[in-house]
Amino acid sequence: MFDYGHFRFESKEDLFDKSIRFWNPDKTKFWQKAGIDLVIDRREGYCLFDMDGRRLIDLHLNGGTYNLGHRHPELIETLKGALDYFDMGNHWFPSVARAALSEALIRVTPGMKYVVFGAGGAEAVDIAIKSARYATKRRKIVSIIKGYHGHGGLSVATGDDRFSKIFLADMPETFIQVPFNDIGAMEQALKSGDIAALIMETIPATYGFPMPKDGYLQACKALCEKYGAMYIADEVQTGMMRCGQLWGWQTYNIQPDIMVTAKGLSGGIYPISACLVNERAGDWLNEDGAAHISTAGGAELGCVVAHKVIEMLHRPETIASVHAVAEFFREAMAEMIQRHGDIFSGVRQRGVVLGLEFNHPEGAVYVSRALYEHGVWAIFSSLDKRVLQWKPGALLSHAMCQEIMDRFDAAMPRARELIAAAGK
Amino acid sequence: MDQVLLTVPDAVYEKAKLKVERSRWAAVKFQKLDRATVTRIVNAVAHAAHAKAQFYADWAVRETGMGVVDHKRQKNEACSRGLVEMYGAEDFVAPRIDAARKIVELPRPAGVIFALIPVTNPVATVYFKTLMALMTRNAIILSPHPGAKAVCADAAAMMAEAAKAAGAPDGVIQVIEEPTIPLIEKLISDERVDLVIATGGPAVVKAAYTSGNPAFGVGPGNAPVLVDDTADLRLAAKRIVASKSFDNSILCTNESTLLAYQTVADALLAAMKSEGAHICTPDEVAKLRKLLFTSQGFNTAMIGKDAAVIAREAGFNAAGAKILVTPVDLVQPEEKLVREKLCPVLAFARVANIDQAIACARSMMRTAGRGHSAAIHSRKETNIMAFAAALPALRVAVNTGCSLGSSGFETHLGPSMTIGTGFSGGSSLSENLTPHHLVQYARIAYNKEAAETFGDFNGVDPLNLPRAQNVALTSVAHNADLDELRRELRKIILEELSAVRAA
Numbered sequence: 006m007f008d009y010g011h012f013r014f015e016s017k018e019d020l021f022d023k024s025i026r027f028w029n030p031d032k033t034k035f036w037q038k039a040g041i042d043l044v045i046d047r048r049e050g051y052c053l054f055d056m057d058g059r060r061l062i063d064l065h066l067n068g069g070t071y072n073l074g075h076r077h078p079e080l081i082e083t084l085k086g087a088l089d090y091f092d093m094g095n096h097w098f099p100s101v102a103r104a105a106l107s108e109a110l111i112r113v114t115p116g117m118k119y120v121v122f123g124a125g126g127a128e129a130v131d132i133a134i135k136s137a138r139y140a141t142k143r144r145k146i147v148s149i150i151k152g153y154h155g156h157g158g159l160s161v162a163t164g165d166d167r168f169s170k171i172f173l174a175d176m177p178e179t180f181i182q183v184p185f186n187d188i189g190a191m192e193q194a195l196k197s198g199d200i201a202a203l204i205m206e207t208i209p210a211t212y213g214f215p216m217p218k219d220g221y222l223q224a225c226k227a228l229c230e231k232y233g234a235m236y237i238a239d240e241v242q243t244g245m246m247r248c249g250q251l252w253g254w255q256t257y258n259i260q261p262d263i264m265v266t267a268k269g270l271s272g273g274i275y276p277i278s279a280c281l282v283n284e285r286a287g288d289w290l291n292e293d294g295a296a297h298i299s300t301a302g303g304a305e306l307g308c309v310v311a312h313k314v315i316e317m318l319h320r321p322e323t324i325a326s327v328h329a330v331a332e333f334f335r336e337a338m339a340e341m342i343q344r345h346g347d348i349f350s351g352v353r354q355r356g357v358v359l360g361l362e363f364n365h366p367e368g369a370v371y372v373s374r375a376l377y378e379h380g381v382w383a384i385f386s387s388l389d390k391r392v393l394q395w396k397p398g399a400l401l402s403h404a405m406c407q408e409i410m411d412r413f414d415a416a417m418p419r420a421r422e423l424i425a426a427a428g429k
Numbered sequence: 430m431d432q433v434l435l436t437v438p439d440a441v442y443e444k445a446k447l448k449v450e451r452s453r454w455a456a457v458k459f460q461k462l463d464r465a466t467v468t469r470i471v472n473a474v475a476h477a478a479h480a481k482a483q484f485y486a487d488w489a490v491r492e493t494g495m496g497v498v499d500h501k502r503q504k505n506e507a508c509s510r511g512l513v514e515m516y517g518a519e520d521f522v523a524p525r526i527d528a529a530r531k532i533v534e535l536p537r538p539a540g541v542i543f544a545l546i547p548v549t550n551p552v553a554t555v556y557f558k559t560l561m562a563l564m565t566r567n568a569i570i571l572s573p574h575p576g577a578k579a580v581c582a583d584a585a586a587m588m589a590e591a592a593k594a595a596g597a598p599d600g601v602i603q604v605i606e607e608p609t610i611p612l613i614e615k616l617i618s619d620e621r622v623d624l625v626i627a628t629g630g631p632a633v634v635k636a637a638y639t640s641g642n643p644a645f646g647v648g649p650g651n652a653p654v655l656v657d658d659t660a661d662l663r664l665a666a667k668r669i670v671a672s673k674s675f676d677n678s679i680l681c682t683n684e685s686t687l688l689a690y691q692t693v694a695d696a697l698l699a700a701m702k703s704e705g706a707h708i709c710t711p712d713e714v715a716k717l718r719k720l721l722f723t724s725q726g727f728n729t730a731m732i733g734k735d736a737a738v739i740a741r742e743a744g745f746n747a748a749g750a751k752i753l754v755t756p757v758d759l760v761q762p763e764e765k766l767v768r769e770k771l772c773p774v775l776a777f778a779r780v781a782n783i784d785q786a787i788a789c790a791r792s793m794m795r796t797a798g799r800g801h802s803a804a805i806h807s808r809k810e811t812n813i814m815a816f817a818a819a820l821p822a823l824r825v826a827v828n829t830g831c832s833l834g835s836s837g838f839e840t841h842l843g844p845s846m847t848i849g850t851g852f853s854g855g856s857s858l859s860e861n862l863t864p865h866h867l868v869q870y871a872r873i874a875y876n877k878e879a880a881e882t883f884g885d886f887n888g889v890d891p892l893n894l895p896r897a898q899n900v901a902l903t904s905v906a907h908n909a910d911l912d913e914l915r916r917e918l919r920k921i922i923l924e925e926l927s928a929v930r931a932a
Contacts, residue, residue: 079443086436309435316440322447325599329454343896400447402621403454 122303651798672830800854
């Protein structure tokens, strides 16, 4: 019996049954088929606990949402303090929490003028696209094939058609996609002169974190300038110090016109996202500030938490930790390739954003399962199943990093077995 | 406007917790460095610290209002380059091979050391503990007394920078910039701390020992010094006055009470007077007793103050005096003047012989100073032996000042700002703290049987072992040739197996 006070379940099976009946049959069954029978129950630090009590170390972090860990005590205390005073607030009026967070974000983000808040990443991407269209008076948006920017009305059309066609939301005439790391294709798309913006994840996450080639992002930005398009940096997974600086684009020396942040900004405890715009892209906020409205966007509770998140990220100790964790996994993974090179073929890395390449077409699916059996939760890239997303937390302790690698090493024979059984 | 409207987390504590983890990372990386690198780091930090000895001596006196600049400079120098001269030749990094016992010992540094720094000797202790830690590849977090936080933070930052420039890992030296008692209590019991080294008042030491973490804490001093009838009185007087006035008696090893044989007492006092001691009248003694001991205990405002300043505060004149000598009739704990005094005031009593000297010394140490220090000026081995054997002190300095003798600067005890007071003094440490205390050893131990020969571990470096065989980078992508090969191999193995079974 699992009694949560408000509701209860007889068993884990009971939960699966109700999930299939009332929530999402396909998603529930998908994981069962994949051998991942996870129902996240308690969570703390970088650990998840399954309903049956099993502990898992979280290297998925829901795309960096739990960058600072699950239920970080300082953030919990911050939110509790805010709850004694605030609620979501009223989006119509100026608010101390929104003003303070906006100021904090603008202070740490070069080149930006205003902040527009949303509740989730997709909403912020929609705001980014709207802002670019407002500024350029153009409609078309360019993104990369296998890019991912969420599931909003506009944002979904920038991504893989798996997510848009099913809802008749694909708009290939206005949302043009080009291959990643192909600057020729990019110029071809932009030179039509009717493109409002290029939207780009600094490192495409769902594609398995392929690293932008040297100079690629800078060249893309230069082409945007040349052809009058805006550059939107999607920093949902690469921001929050995960690439070694606050925003991933800072590490590539580019200056976007618009940028989007979400996930980790919430500290994983109160949903919030933000679209930061430069003066030109944000000019609609002078013309008609109510042109975009969101009741939950920039809820004051979220603003207080995000304000604390930004402060925490700038502590020298946090920055030192990101560098230490990044260096640890750089060295540890190089060693693992030496030992398990028959299946493990490469690492893509920037800061604590890593993609581990396996040389079977669905290698990461099997490795993910083997790791799961060994107490580590890391998810494969749904748009490139050779690649395991490896997203260590910014504040991981050395002891836990070492534990992760010991478990990883121990899981490799099992991964090898699963891959062999799967055949070619 | 003044009231904070929201309840907010204790960001100081949260930041301090991050420091502990940063220190953990540093400790792990530090333990992978070889001796040459460690030596380079230690030397660079000691050099940088030595160069700033005067600067921080000035600052420490300015900030704490305690002690003597010139003496603090000497201590800073002794606790920087002096330590390197003392321990630089020792190897705390390489495994130790004991072929006779068939044992190899691998150094295991503590890891993260949390070091409490007293207000009395702030910079010297920062230097001392940091260099001890670096020599043994430990990371250190320094937690200064609030009364010396600025100078300690600056000195720590200077050392951290020198360490980093010499190749030390990030975060190997950190400091708590805003120490408070609740914060320190939480940090010393953080399970990620490997060792607490507490130098300070009894409350601090007790907190360290109740933290649940391994700790070296040391108790308070209260050193008796005996001058018998075999002593060189001129030298004894000179040494006692110099020691008692050294940094205005701020070292816990300073002389508290002078016991002199009746037969030499007057001559000794006369000699001390010519060395700059002011011998107080009974009225002055009463005034000092009143000034120095309040209902709360020792008057902390007088710690480390000049003798003349203390006299003025007490209400008499002793301009130019280096120390104030207060003759007392009773050497028992109820006479407050024979308690520990971290200021240049020295109680004085006459004794008939060694037995009475021992009785007096034991009496005054009954309430404070157990396990700490004592001194004797004598040429008579049986007196020295009797004094050492009977007293609860763990070190008895002979024919030298107790301040620098017991703390190891003027003896071969090993220069230390942390004086172990042993079991009787509430400490697990009985010696002067040295780098040896900060590293433990893992032991490889062979079978004793003669037939089992000991391995040759010369040149086998735990930091540089041969790597596992590289696995060839082969693709598991479909490869018909490989499949054919595998089938062939399997067939051969099966044939072999059945042949074995048949046999």
